[in-house]
Amino acid sequence: xxxxxxxxxxxxxxxxxxxxxxxxxDGMTQVGQGKLEPVQVSPTGDEIEDLGNSFNQMxxxxxxxxxxxxxxxxxxxxxxKQRTEALEEAMQRAxxxxxxxxxxxxxxxxxxxxxMSGVLGMIDIVLDSRLTPEQRDQLETAQRCAHSLLALLNDxxxxxxxxxxxxxxxxxxxxxxxxxxxxxxxHLPRARQKGIALAVEFDPLLxxxxxxxxxxxxxxxxxxxxNAVKFTxxxxxxxxxxxxxxxxxxxxxxxxxxxxxxxxxxxxKLNAIFEKFTQADGSVTRRYGGTGLGLTITRMLAExxxxxxxxxxxxxxxxxxxxxxxxxxxxxxxxxxxQSSAPGAAAAVTPVDDAxxxxxxxxxxxxxxxxxxxTLLRKKGYRVRVAAHGGEALEALGQEEFALVLMDxxxxxxxxxxxxxxxxxxxxxxxxxxxxxxxxxxxxxxxxCLEAGMDGYISKPVQPAHLLSTIRSFLSSGARRDAAPQGxxxxxxxxxxxxxxxxxxxxxxxxxxxxxxxxxxxxxxxxQRLQSAARKNDAGAVIRQARELKSAAERIAAVGIARSAEExxxxxxxxxxxxxxxxxxxxxxxxxxxxxxxxPANSVAV
Numbered sequence: 001x002x003x004x005x006x007x008x009x010x011x012x013x014x015x016x017x018x019x020x021x022x023x024x025x026d027g028m029t030q031v032g033q034g035k036l037e038p039v040q041v042s043p044t045g046d047e048i049e050d051l052g053n054s055f056n057q058m059x060x061x062x063x064x065x066x067x068x069x070x071x072x073x074x075x076x077x078x079x080x081k082q083r084t085e086a087l088e089e090a091m092q093r094a095x096x097x098x099x100x101x102x103x104x105x106x107x108x109x110x111x112x113x114x115x116m117s118g119v120l121g122m123i124d125i126v127l128d129s130r131l132t133p134e135q136r137d138q139l140e141t142a143q144r145c146a147h148s149l150l151a152l153l154n155d156x157x158x159x160x161x162x163x164x165x166x167x168x169x170x171x172x173x174x175x176x177x178x179x180x181x182x183x184x185x186x187h188l189p190r191a192r193q194k195g196i197a198l199a200v201e202f203d204p205l206l207x208x209x210x211x212x213x214x215x216x217x218x219x220x221x222x223x224x225x226x227n228a229v230k231f232t233x234x235x236x237x238x239x240x241x242x243x244x245x246x247x248x249x250x251x252x253x254x255x256x257x258x259x260x261x262x263x264x265x266x267x268x269k270l271n272a273i274f275e276k277f278t279q280a281d282g283s284v285t286r287r288y289g290g291t292g293l294g295l296t297i298t299r300m301l302a303e304x305x306x307x308x309x310x311x312x313x314x315x316x317x318x319x320x321x322x323x324x325x326x327x328x329x330x331x332x333x334x335x336x337x338x339q340s341s342a343p344g345a346a347a348a349v350t351p352v353d354d355a356x357x358x359x360x361x362x363x364x365x366x367x368x369x370x371x372x373x374x375t376l377l378r379k380k381g382y383r384v385r386v387a388a389h390g391g392e393a394l395e396a397l398g399q400e401e402f403a404l405v406l407m408d409x410x411x412x413x414x415x416x417x418x419x420x421x422x423x424x425x426x427x428x429x430x431x432x433x434x435x436x437x438x439x440x441x442x443x444x445x446x447x448x449c450l451e452a453g454m455d456g457y458i459s460k461p462v463q464p465a466h467l468l469s470t471i472r473s474f475l476s477s478g479a480r481r482d483a484a485p486q487g488x489x490x491x492x493x494x495x496x497x498x499x500x501x502x503x504x505x506x507x508x509x510x511x512x513x514x515x516x517x518x519x520x521x522x523x524x525x526x527x528q529r530l531q532s533a534a535r536k537n538d539a540g541a542v543i544r545q546a547r548e549l550k551s552a553a554e555r556i557a558a559v560g561i562a563r564s565a566e567e568x569x570x571x572x573x574x575x576x577x578x579x580x581x582x583x584x585x586x587x588x589x590x591x592x593x594x595x596x597x598x599x600p601a602n603s604v605a606v
Contacts, residue, residue, distance in 0.1 A: 117460035121372030173330035209330035235261030259320035283409035358403035390414025426454035
């Protein structure tokens with residue numbers, strides 16, 4: 001009986017307790033494996049059944065939550081996909097906008113310089129004729145206004161180049177004191193004209209020689225001085241430079257300040273004046289002129305040097321602009337002026353015989369420019385034919401012989417670059433000099449012209465004396481080439497004195513290559529500034545620009561370029577306008593020789 005009772009109790013326990021617990025355990029195992037399915041619950045009517053029902057409710061809640069999470073995840077993925085597509089579209093639009101901006105700047109440069117070339121060319125032609133004193137004064141006033149417009153265009157292009165990252169800073173030794181004093185002296189005539197004093201203060205403890213970009217430092221100082229003189233009607237403008245040498249780095253920390261006793265700036269406008277096209281108020285523009293780009297360029301150039309610009313001002317008492325820059329101290333301390341230029345005299349340019357009337361083909365689509373150039377050339381006895389585009393130029397070359405081709409770049413039907421390539425493919429025309437005469441003035445334009453096969457580059461607006469001397473230079477070179485077979489030609493020296501370069505740079509070819517590439521990258525802008533100073537007959541600026549170019553050329557042993565720059569400096573000291581124009585053409589030819597030497601057609605331009 002005891003055995004039977006024990007068996008019955010055991011069976012009852014298995015059915016009532018163990019089996020429901022086993023089912024509950026199996027269900028929990030499935031849930032643990034991620035299967036959110038209801039657990040089979042035995043109707044025992046006790047706490048185990050209640051536990052099973054509660055567990056099923058929890059599974060249902062988890063399943064609902066999981067479904068909500070899945071739906072939210074799908075929604076989030078859809079939104080991420082939409083945002084990614086929108087971002088990609090925005091990036092594409094930004095890329096297209098950047099490309100459009102670059103194309104716009106190139107076209108604006110061309111479209112503005114083209115009429116400016118016509119205006120300045122026509123004024124130069126009229127000024128070369130008989131005029132009454134009143135007429136001459138009026139035309140010279142118009143000429144000054146045109147040059148002011150050209151300077152404004154250069155400022156706009158400077159801002160654009162900096163924003164596009166196309167402006168590179170040079171790293172060369174230069175004389176800090178000479179640069180500072182020369183820049184201040186260039187503003188003396190304007191200060192004297194207004195009856196204000198211009199003072200200079202240079203810290204004698206500063207090193208004379210530093211390593212940096214003298215052109216950009218001069219631009220910073222010139223912008224600040226120009227503003228100070230412009231906005232000061234009485235009193236004083238003072239330019240000061242001080243600083244200290246950092247012993248731990250060997251660099252010099254410069255502090256430049258330009259103070260004036262002018263109109264002053266309201267406190268709420270102190271930050272705004274550094275923004276593009278912004279001045280303190282509308283009356284400033286009406287009274288003093290300008291567009292507010294000078295301080296913007298100054299701020300951008302200072303930031304490129306990892307420096308800063310700030311201003312202190314009080315209404316009615318004047319302003320003080322501060323610039324903080326840092327440069328390396330040049331080793332040795334020898335001034336740039338102390339470097340001796342390479343020996344040798346500049347080659348004389350044989351003038352064109354007017355009676356021979358060599359033919360010149362002018363390829364230009366703008367009617368005003370056609371009239372300006374043809375008038376200038378015919379007055380000097382040249383035979384001129386005009387082609388409105390590249391197709392007409394090729395047709396004209398096939399009909400008659402020309403001693404030289406002046407080629408515009410942007411033209412309908414067939415542009416100047418493609419036309420030049422076609423000219424160079426024909427053996428009959430391979431020796432005809434082709435000179436670019438274009439309003440394109442952005443970084444790399446000169447290199448593209450030379451790579452296409454052109455022999456020279458003249459940027460518009462063209463100075464008549466520069467144009468004529470460039471033509472004489474190429475024609476006289478052509479005459480010498482024609483005469484060469486009759487006798488042994490005199491060998492022409494290489495554009496770089498390799499032995500001297502090895503001494504200057506410790507026989508480090510990679511360093512030499514980098515310095516030459518840097519020189520060529522900056523050469524178009526330097527030439528543009530030199531030509532601009534020559535057009536304005538600013539002898540002081542011509543001397544400074546020529547001196548800087550000569551120093552840069554001497555550092556890479558480019559003896560021909562240094563010699564031409566020195567000739568320009570001497571001609572400017574003698575106020576020899578024709579000599580300056582002649583040597584400008586020679587300088588351009590030497591730079592082009594260096595381009596051909598350092599960057600041949602089968603190499604990649606750096």
